[in-house]
Structure formats: structure tokens, C-alpha cells
Amino acid sequence: MNVPTIGVGLAKNIFQVHGITGNDEVVSNKPLRRAQLLPFFAQRVPCLIGMEACSGAHHWAQELTTLGYDVRLIPPMYVRAHVKRGKSAAIDAKAICEAVTRPTMQFVAVKTVEHQALLLIHRARALLVRQRTSRGASRVSSDLQRTFWPAKC
Numbered sequence: 001m002n003v004p005t006i007g008v009g010l011a012k013n014i015f016q017v018h019g020i021t022g023n024d025e026v027v028s029n030k031p032l033r034r035a036q037l038l039p040f041f042a043q044r045v046p047c048l049i050g051m052e053a054c055s056g057a058h059h060w061a062q063e064l065t066t067l068g069y070d071v072r073l074i075p076p077m078y079v080r081a082h083v084k085r086g087k088s089a090a091i092d093a094k095a096i097c098e099a100v101t102r103p104t105m106q107f108v109a110v111k112t113v114e115h116q117a118l119l120l121i122h123r124a125r126a127l128l129v130r131q132r133t134s135r136g137a138s139r140v141s142s143d144l145q146r147t148f149w150p151a152k153c
Contacts, residue, residue: 006049007097009089018093050100053108061110073108
């Protein structure tokens with residue numbers, strides 16, 4: 001059966017896949033383990049896939065794009081507007097599937113491996129700068145304490 005739109009709810013080990021037809025009939029709504037995700041999509045005809053944007057979504061978007069899928073990442077705050085009730089993987093996948101079909105939806109660009117590596121370097125440097133600044137501030141405060149409150153003899 002032709003499934004033109006699929007919403008994928010990403011998690012650590014189990015991903016929820018929600019597929020709908022052109023007239024919004026639910027075709028599939030099933031959980032898949034991490035090892036089953038790529039073989040599942042390898043057997044399907046390429047279509048539109050929506051995912052909530054997160055660090056893992058960029059990896060899966062790259063993998064699914066190599067299989068020929070049109071993958072779109074949606075900012076989490078835009079997915080929240082389509083959640084009708086509660087919080088579960090199945091409800092999130094359904095909301096993602098609904099959000100990706102909206103004509104005015106704004107999507108996040110899929111980051112390349114090189115771009116992700118560059119961001120990692122920038123974040124690591126920012127952490128080192130924060131740690132160095134913190135160390136310097138604590139040294140200054142301990143010097144000030146010794147200056148104004150000398151040890152009692």
C-alpha cells in the first residue's frame with residue numbers, strides 16, 4: 001500500500017512509526033526497535049518522513065536520505081501544538097505526521113556530519129572556557145578571603 005507520509009517518534013531504543021495515506025487514513029502505527037528501523041524503511045517506497053528535531057534526528061535523517069526519502073525535521077515547539085492529549089510515543093508520532101503535512105510549517109535543515117563535528121568542537125571549547133573562568137573566579141575569591149579575613153593565630 002502506498003503511504004505518502006510517515007511520522008517517526010524517536011527515542012533511545014524503540015521508535016514509533018505512524019503512517020497515513022493521502023486522505024489521512026492511518027495505515028500503520030507500530031513501534032520498531034533501533035535495529036529494525038533501517039530495514040523497515042529499506043523495504044518501503046520512498047516518501048515524506050517527519051521527525052522531531054533533536055541531535056539523533058540529524059543522524060537518522062542522513063541515513064534515510066541515502067535511501068531516497070524526503071526527510072523533514074520539525075522543531076519540538078511546533079510539534080507540541082499538534083499533540084491532542086497526553087504524552088506517549090504513539091501520540092508524538094501521530095502529531096509529527098500531522099505537523100509535517102502542514103503547508104506553512106517551518107522545518108529545520110538537516111546537519112551534515114561535518115557540521116555536527118564543528119558544533120562539537122565549538123561546544124567543547126565553550127566548556128573549557130567556562131571551566132577556566134570558574135577556576136579563576138574561585139582563586140580570586142579565596143585570595144580575597146585571605147586578605148580580608150586572615151587566619152586566626
